[in-house]
């Protein structure tokens with residue numbers, strides 16, 4: 001199992017859930033982290049190949065650069081399962097287990113739309129994930145599906161992206177067009193970069209683009225960083241900010257009213273799907289899939305899982321009562 005980085009709580013969650021799932025397993029497994037480096041990722045895969053693995057479960061750091069690593073695995077007859085992030089432009093991938101990433105972006109956008117229904121000219125700040133990650137495209141595509149009509153009808157005005165402004169009349173964007181916006185408002189999945197960008201954006205705009213604002217933040221780590229910047233601007237009266245991953249720190253932010261929502265992706269399900277797939281492969285059976293994803297070269301058989309929108313109202317039900325976290329992990333939850 002190869003994961004992109006230990007430094008983001010999302011992937012530390014996956015590590016923990018893999019460990020939980022593997023506790024009583026008869027299979028030997030190893031989890032390696034690539035620390036945001038495609039070179040390290042390739043090295044990790046080579047290490048595992050030399051240990052004689054039969055199945056590789058990999059969430060790539062960079063979805064295009066990872067092609068070389070999985071091609072090396074494929075050459076040795078190893079079954080490759082892409083985990084959460086697709087690997088692009090290669091035929092050396094057998095399966096893909098993923099959340100519905102388009103639905104993640106749609107849910108984030110819908111939250112902003114619902115929060116400002118009936119309003120006009122609400123400043124909209126757009127932020128995106130890292131363009132090296134195929135998911136950043138899917139999240140933004142989903143968000144655009146829902147936001148674009150609401151930009152067109154005057155509910156929102158784009159505050160921080162000339163590229164989005166130039167494309168605002170197009171309901172469907174090509175990958176290149178998405179890339180233009182993403183490259184302009186990317187956080188590179190880095191909270192520091194998110195913070196710096198938010199500061200730059202707020203410095204650049206006048207009071208007409210402050211007041212009550214909507215912020216599309218791609219995940220929890222970047223959402224907290226961006227929210228902290230908006231919270232300290234005297235001309236921002238209120239903000240609604242999205243997130244995803246249900247990171248513990250963001251659950252606390254939601255309880256404290258500092259982050260509006262998160263998209264909960266139950267990592268237990270993804271881990272179970274990946275492990276079930278691997279075991280089937282090891283037993284010579286064919287894993288069940290629910291559809292396909294085109295990676296630019298082939299249609300990859302995929303198993304997809306739904307996501308859940310969490311805010312202050314349902315946080316206890318979805319995250320505590322479901323056994324995902326303990327109430328004692330947080331302040332202000334009964």
Ligand code: BGC
Nearest residue numbers: 008010085133135189219245
């Ligand atoms: C994952 C998100 C995560 C992001 C940054 C994406 O590929 O789907 O859950 O927040 O990467 O690590």
